[in-house]
Amino acid sequence: MTLHKAKKTYHHGDLRAGLLSSARMLLEEQGISALGLRAITRHAGVSSAAATPHFGNLMGLLSALATVGYEELAAALEPVLEEGAHAVGLVYVRFAILNPGLFTLMFRSDVIDRNEPALAAARARTSGMLTRLIDSLGGQQPQRTQAGTRAALWGKVHGLAVLAIDGFLDVLLSSQGEGLSLEDLLEDALR
Amino acid sequence: MTLHKAKKTYHHGDLRAGLLSSARMLLEEQGISALGLRAITRHAGVSSAAATPHFGNLMGLLSALATVGYEELAAALEPVLEEGAHAVGLVYVRFAILNPGLFTLMFRSDVIDRNEPALAAARARTSGMLTRLIDSLGGQQPQRTQAGTRAALWGKVHGLAVLAIDGFLDVLLSSQGEGLSLEDLLEDALR
DNA sequence: GGCGTAAACTTATCAGTGATAAGATTATTT
DNA sequence: AAATAATCTTATCACTGATAAGTTTACGCC
Incomplete structure (x- = not known):
């Protein structure tokens, strides 16, 4: 049941790594100007304020x-x-x-x-x-x-x-x- | 009468050069992140939309x-x-x-x-x-x-x-x- | 010399940004 | 099981660059 990434839960595993991964993907595919807070969180499937506890x-x-x-x-x-x-x-x-x-x-x-x-x-x-x-x-x-x-x-x-x-x-x-x-x-x- | 820089007129000489000069000053004194459109036009003493006819x-x-x-x-x-x-x-x-x-x-x-x-x-x-x-x-x-x-x-x-x-x-x-x-x-x- | 057109500039407004306070949800500790 | 803390969402704020509409000036043309 518990897959590697349990996407459904409110707290989904480690968002920290997920955000970094999303940011990296956006960075390499669309350049630095695509590294907005909203773009990154949207790509990770999460609200725009979700990054705050992890990164400030x-x-x-x-x-x-x-x-x-x-x-x-x-x-x-x-x-x-x-x-x-x-x-x-x-x-x-x-x-x-x-x-x-x-x-x-x-x-x-x-x-x-x-x-x-x-x-x-x-x-x-x-x-x-x-x-x-x-x-x-x-x-x-x-x-x-x-x-x-x-x-x-x-x-x-x-x-x-x-x-x-x-x-x-x-x-x-x-x-x-x-x-x-x-x-x-x-x-x-x-x- | 006509000084080198007639500051008072509505069209003041060449705003193009003035904006570039303001931008350069901000750039060298506060770094690239200070190069906002509003900061540059404010420094040049002009409205924030004044740059459009010159630079788009x-x-x-x-x-x-x-x-x-x-x-x-x-x-x-x-x-x-x-x-x-x-x-x-x-x-x-x-x-x-x-x-x-x-x-x-x-x-x-x-x-x-x-x-x-x-x-x-x-x-x-x-x-x-x-x-x-x-x-x-x-x-x-x-x-x-x-x-x-x-x-x-x-x-x-x-x-x-x-x-x-x-x-x-x-x-x-x-x-x-x-x-x-x-x-x-x-x-x-x-x- | 005055008129009409075009350019320069301002004001007002819009969608979008990052930050943050307040509330909802889940983990964790005791 | 209850209490506390952490994670995440929602709602909102001040601010950004862009742009349409209006105002002021310059300039070519008669």
């Missing part, structure tokens, strides 16, 4: 969704951390391409609250992984250029992700080499 | 503001185009740091309309300058890696700009070398 307000909900993003990104990066910057960069950009809406949301500080404890924690964990990786590279450089090297690497990876989401890399691809896939381009760019 | 709607106004951004960026890049990628990258990132709100707006496709003719033209002009510059570099490379090199360079510069706006570079700076300025860091990173 819309920004709280979107911050929780961004938290999921940081956690998933960390989970994707962790297995390849030992393989070096090239592999990590590839996974980073791939994550952005596969979850463009979520990735974009994670950096929209006007819509999410970066002081939210859970979000700040997930963010710190993820960026700590990257910082440690970057620190392990080129340790024998003169100290003056170390920070520059880190910034360059980080900037390149993040910039490629943003450009890929915005479709600039496809422009680069189609304008020139024909037999080149996006994966190949990233391989070369991250070398 | 809010998205039209913000698209025009982003157009200004692309034009200013192009004007800043043009004088250093001959000096190579390093100088151009530096100017690019400096522009982002000096106009963080405007730079961010230029890439927020949910708030501006990229099909707006003037915006599309300014955008094409600016990115054409960068494309030509990138094409002039490393022409003797094997063609397979050419697109990769372009993407890497473009990604690095744009990524550094985004990271700088988000404050990540300051984190990198303060966590390590003390006697390093942001300019020095960018110098090294863009090498």
